[in-house]
Amino acid sequence: MRAWMQLVLAIGVxxxxxxxxxxxxxxxxxxxxxxxxxxxxLAIFSFSLALRKIPLSVGYAIWAGVGTAITGLVGIWAFGEVLTGPKTVGFMAIIIGVILLNMPVKASSPRPARRWRSRTTRE
Structure with missing residues (x-):
């Protein structure tokens, strides 16, 4: 739950x-x-903390998608930008995409997480 709150904070900031x-x-x-x-x-820092628990693909899609949609609405509300048909379709596509990325999927066998090592590390 904490990771999701950090993601919300990252988006808001x-x-x-x-x-x-x-x-x-x-x-x-x-x-x-x-x-x-x-x-x-601060947003990037909060997002990095959220990624400790949230998968990268899901976290980034939500961060970028929700942030883009809300920023677009702020542009319309606060800066007088015009809401056009294509913008409306784009906002709907973002919302649908975020929903689809958060739908549970049954995997036959999850891949183990890849651990990154420095290239200078010798084995």
Missing amino acids: EIVGTSLLKVSAGFSHLWLGMAGMLLYG
Whole structure:
């Protein structure tokens, strides 16, 4: 449950950070841009903690998909962007994709996790 809360935090912080980058107008307002960058760092840190328990494929799909959809809605609500037919279809595709990725699947035999080693490590 904690990993899912960290993923939600990562998504929320990234959305706020992205919105601050928009408001910073290309870093014309330096402090807003810097705050946005700081929040991006916090989002990545929180996401990395979530990935301790959540599979990478599922975690990244949710992070990217939900973050993209909500950021798109923030753009429409806060910045006056227009919701077009193709955008609506795109939002629906994101939602359907996240649902499909979270559906349980019965695997015959799970592959063992691959452990990464440094190339300089000698056996």
